[in-house]
Amino acid sequence: MKHVLAVLLFIPIFLFSFQLVSKADDTKQVMTDKSVYYIIVDRFYNGDRSNDIQVNTQDPLAYHGGDIKGIIKRINHIKKMGFTTILLSSIFESGDDDYLSEDVKDYYKINPHFGNIDDIKELVRVAHDIHIQIILDLPISQDVSMDEIAKAANWWIEEVGVDGFFLKKHLEIPIAEYDKFAHEVKAVNEHVYIILQIDDGTIDLENSSIDRVVNGDLTVHMRAVLNKPDQSIKPLLNAMEGKAFWKYIDDPNIRRFTYEIVQQNQFPGERWPLILTFLYTTPGVPAIFYGTEIALNGGEGAENHRLMDFRADDELIEFMEKLGNIRNHYPSLTDGDLNLLYEEGGMAVYANTYKDETTIVALNNSSQNQTVEISSDLIAPNKQLFGLFEGELIKEKNGTYVIQINQEQAEIFVVQNHTGINMMNVTVMTMIPIVFMFFYYFLWKRGKKSSY
Numbered sequence: 001m002k003h004v005l006a007v008l009l010f011i012p013i014f015l016f017s018f019q020l021v022s023k024a025d026d027t028k029q030v031m032t033d034k035s036v037y038y039i040i041v042d043r044f045y046n047g048d049r050s051n052d053i054q055v056n057t058q059d060p061l062a063y064h065g066g067d068i069k070g071i072i073k074r075i076n077h078i079k080k081m082g083f084t085t086i087l088l089s090s091i092f093e094s095g096d097d098d099y100l101s102e103d104v105k106d107y108y109k110i111n112p113h114f115g116n117i118d119d120i121k122e123l124v125r126v127a128h129d130i131h132i133q134i135i136l137d138l139p140i141s142q143d144v145s146m147d148e149i150a151k152a153a154n155w156w157i158e159e160v161g162v163d164g165f166f167l168k169k170h171l172e173i174p175i176a177e178y179d180k181f182a183h184e185v186k187a188v189n190e191h192v193y194i195i196l197q198i199d200d201g202t203i204d205l206e207n208s209s210i211d212r213v214v215n216g217d218l219t220v221h222m223r224a225v226l227n228k229p230d231q232s233i234k235p236l237l238n239a240m241e242g243k244a245f246w247k248y249i250d251d252p253n254i255r256r257f258t259y260e261i262v263q264q265n266q267f268p269g270e271r272w273p274l275i276l277t278f279l280y281t282t283p284g285v286p287a288i289f290y291g292t293e294i295a296l297n298g299g300e301g302a303e304n305h306r307l308m309d310f311r312a313d314d315e316l317i318e319f320m321e322k323l324g325n326i327r328n329h330y331p332s333l334t335d336g337d338l339n340l341l342y343e344e345g346g347m348a349v350y351a352n353t354y355k356d357e358t359t360i361v362a363l364n365n366s367s368q369n370q371t372v373e374i375s376s377d378l379i380a381p382n383k384q385l386f387g388l389f390e391g392e393l394i395k396e397k398n399g400t401y402v403i404q405i406n407q408e409q410a411e412i413f414v415v416q417n418h419t420g421i422n423m424m425n426v427t428v429m430t431m432i433p434i435v436f437m438f439f440y441y442f443l444w445k446r447g448k449k450s451s452y
Contacts, residue, residue: 033334036287037083042099045070060302068115082324102139107152133163150184164193182209215245228264250289256298268295277410358415364405385413
């Protein structure tokens with residue numbers, strides 16, 4: 001009964017978050033509310049058999065048939081998890097005919113394995129209709145200047161309507177060249193996102209046209225701390241400076257974190273919800289690699305790029321749907337200031353505050369059930385904490401809030417005024433089945449139209 005009540009209480013959040021992601025055009029200052037789903041196009045879903053050229057799903061180095069039409073057909077899978085942005089691996093015509101398509105031969109043509117220009121235009125249109133933005137991975141070939149790259153990027157903005165570009169910094173190309181690129185692209189559309197992965201220095205984003213950097217150092221720290229219990233997350237919080245960065249725990253160039261979890265004799269299904277809660281409730285933009293929602297396993301290189309399995313167990317998918325839409329609904333989780341309230345032996349409690357909204361995150365990264373007493377002076381007196389995962393209600397008692405969390409579990413609480421029976425909530429929950437069915441009917445119709 002408790003779990004049923006939690007689900008019913010969560011659905012209004014889900015419905016309201018669908019409205020909230022439909023925001024006005026963003027600038028660099030408000031990118032904090034984004035969440036990114038990173039796709040290797042060839043390994044996501046085969047939506048068009050006519051472009052299956054030399055496809056061999058048994059060979060990890062061969063094409064596996066994923067294409068742009070496949071993303072269109074499965075875009076509701078991404079939307080339901082609350083993602084606001086899709087990052088596509090390189091889709092450009094490749095010189096070496098590799099499925100990653102990083103050795104770009106022509107920036108104005110699409111790798112024929114993935115589809116054609118009409119397909120990508122359709123993907124952008126369908127994504128925009130449901131308030132998802134499309135960012136392209138833009139590899140830099142050795143024989144192409146940054147001016148030529150900027151010219152090609154502007155073509156993709158004007159002809160296709162993409163929303164941004166993801167670039168990896170080359171050692172031989174100075175930061176100033178990337179900043180110039182960003183400036184030239186934003187002259188065409190000031191709302192285009194420019195994301196830079198940089199491993200050999202820093203950049204002053206306050207005085208740059210680049211919107212965000214990718215925090216690779218944080219990835220190393222997170223993978224070391226979160227792969228097993230009984231480790232403090234305090235060093236991770238200390239490593240987060242500001243909010244102007246993307247953070248990730250998986251990407252195409254390292255072993256799947258599921259692999260690391262298994263190596264530590266841990267069960268991925270239990271570890272991932274805690275890890276994802278940390279990613280979604282701390283500063284920065286979470287970038288989630290495709291397959292995380294099914295705890296996809298894999299070693300280095302092509303072993304990391306296994307084909308997405310849409311027949312896998314959906315328990316983790318359902319958790320990500322709930323978590324993603326909670327993050328979209330509460331500005332304190334995206335734009336709030338984080339304050340660590342308690343941390344010992346892997347058990348942490350921290351508050352995120354934005355304007356008059358406060359959320360409390362309890363993260364038990366330990367192998368024991370935990371009970372923590374937090375003084376009302378650190379939260380607020382005469383309030384109550386409402387658990388957004390399980391629907392638990394914690395009231396202040398003798399000047400403290402007592403939070404109980406099972407081992408390797410997490411909960412997000414919203415700080416509320418004391419309430420009795422809220423007739424508005426009763427009315428809303430009465431309407432939930434009708435509205436919920438209408439919402440999924442809308443997504444189904446949208447997906448059906450895009451499949452023609």
